[in-house]
Amino acid sequence: MHKRPPTIGRVPNVTRDDVAQAVRNPLAFIAERWTPTQRTVQQAAFISLAMTVLIVVTGGAVRLTGSGLGCPTWPKCTDDSLTATSEMGFHGVVEFGNRMLTYVLCAAVGWAIIAARSQKPMRRSVTRLGWAQFWLVMGNAVLGGIVVLVGLNPWTVAAHFLLSTALIAVAVTMWQRIREGDAEPRPLVGKAVAQLVWFLVAASVLLIAVGTVVTGSGPHAGDSSDVPRMGFDWETVSKLHAVLAWIVVTLTFALWFVLKAVDAPRGPLSRTRDLFLILLAQGAIGYVQYFTDLPEVLVGLHMFGSCLVWIGVVRVLLALRERPVGTAGLPAQADDSQLSSV
Numbered sequence: 135m136h137k138r139p140p141t142i143g144r145v146p147n148v149t150r151d152d153v154a155q156a157v158r159n160p161l162a163f164i165a166e167r168w169t170p171t172q173r174t175v176q177q178a179a180f181i182s183l184a185m186t187v188l189i190v191v192t193g194g195a196v197r198l199t200g201s202g203l204g205c206p207t208w209p210k211c212t213d214d215s216l217t218a219t220s221e222m223g224f225h226g227v228v229e230f231g232n233r234m235l236t237y238v239l240c241a242a243v244g245w246a247i248i249a250a251r252s253q254k255p256m257r258r259s260v261t262r263l264g265w266a267q268f269w270l271v272m273g274n275a276v277l278g279g280i281v282v283l284v285g286l287n288p289w290t291v292a293a294h295f296l297l298s299t300a301l302i303a304v305a306v307t308m309w310q311r312i313r314e315g316d317a318e319p320r321p322l323v324g325k326a327v328a329q330l331v332w333f334l335v336a337a338s339v340l341l342i343a344v345g346t347v348v349t350g351s352g353p354h355a356g357d358s359s360d361v362p363r364m365g366f367d368w369e370t371v372s373k374l375h376a377v378l379a380w381i382v383v384t385l386t387f388a389l390w391f392v393l394k395a396v397d398a399p400r401g402p403l404s405r406t407r408d409l410f411l412i413l414l415a416q417g418a419i420g421y422v423q424y425f426t427d428l429p430e431v432l433v434g435l436h437m438f439g440s441c442l443v444w445i446g447v448v449r450v451l452l453a454l455r456e457r458p459v460g461t462a463g464l465p466a467q468a469d470d471s472q473l474s475s476v
Contacts, residue, residue: 165252172312178242178249179312182267183305185242187441189235190298194437196232197349198430202286202356204229208279225357236275243267246308257316263308270301286361288350295346299444306448314457321455322399327392328454334385338447341378342440348375353428372424379417382443386410389450402453409446416443 170178196202204218204225205211211218211230218226247264250257274297281290321328351368355361390406416439423432 161248161251164248165256168252169254170249170252175246175249175253175312176309178246179264179305179309182239182242182246182264183302183309183445185235185239186267186298186301186305187438187445189232189239190295190302190441191434191438192232192235193294193298194434196229197291197354197356198434199225199228200355200357201225201228202361203282204357205233205282208282233278236271236278239271240268243271250308250312259316260308260311263304263311266304267301267308270297270304274298274301286356288355288362288364291356292343292346292350295349296343299342302441302444303448306445307452310449310452311457317458319455319457323393323402323454324396327389327396327398330385330389330392331451331454334382334389335447335451337378337382337385338444341375341382342444344371344375344378345440347371354430354433376420376424379413379420383410383413383417386413401456402450405446405450405453409443409450412439412442412446415439 196204201224204222204227207213210216211222211226211233218230243264247261247268250260250264253260274294277290277294277297281287281294284290347364347366348368348371350364351366351371352363353368355363386406386409390403390410393403393406416436419432419436419439423429423436426432
């Protein structure tokens with residue numbers, strides 16, 4: 135028996151009106167023709183978050199390898215070249231590679247926006263979080279250029295990292311909101327517990343901010359040239375950073391104890407436990423790097439740990455409430471057992 139040759143499906147005609155609509159509003163054009171699954175939207179938001187953390191870590195690698203001025207100008211790599219040249223060597227490759235990752239991050243954020251916009255029904259609150267990420271990425275890219283143009287001024291470097299921290303907070307929030315409904319948030323804990331969590335958030339923000347001062351006052355200036363440092367005694371700010379870390383650890387343990395005492399739901403309790411474990415690991419790395427004269431590998435791990443700590447803090451804050459399904463077709467809040475599948 136001879137098999138019938140496969141038939142090619144009919145290709146839909148693309149009219150001039152379709153092209154005009156695609157140019158005028160490409161997101162609406164895609165949304166009319168594609169409906170992503172819930173899992174696809176969750177994965178898009180997670181990829182955006184992961185890329186944000188990755189670019190923070192690779193930015194740390196630029197500093198730790200002394201490649202901050204590998205491309206001495208911006209937006210081009212040199213006055214005469216858009217890309218790194220062979221004469222610039224390893225440092226030029228590292229710095230230019232980190233710049234190129236910004237485009238990958240933009241693509242990841244763009245994919246998250248497209249996926250969120252194409253959900254049915256459209257959820258404006260989630261799409262706005264995607265756009266907030268986009269504008270934070272654009273702002274931080276410009277700030278990164280300013281960092282280069284001012285010769286790695288430590289205050290601008292600190293601002294660059296703090297803006298990345300804000301970007302992580304928005305990315306985590308979007309990731310969470312996709313797994314929730316759009317009904318009014320319903321608190322899962324009492325007001326006293328919520329206030330304790332806000333103290334934890336404030337202490338964590340202060341911890342991260344002082345961490346940038348430690349870096350700005352320390353030996354890793356970001357380039358082998360004469361880069362200015364912050365005018366603080368490194369030993370003093372390091373000890374202040376350690377004290378703040380212990381405050382955050384204490385607040386986290388106290389929160390876990392209170393949640394156990396009031397028989398809180400599993401979500402807030404498990405996320406507080408996760409944060410506590412991350413803090414212990416981060417503290418261990420911090421003390422080891424302090425007593426071993428700041429080896430580059432451990433400093434890089436500490437930067438990665440800083441991202442994980444902040445993600446953990448934001449997740450604890452978001453776990454204090456739930457958003458039940460308020461509109462047909464919207465997802466209910468997923469429990470922690472579903473996180474590993476995203």
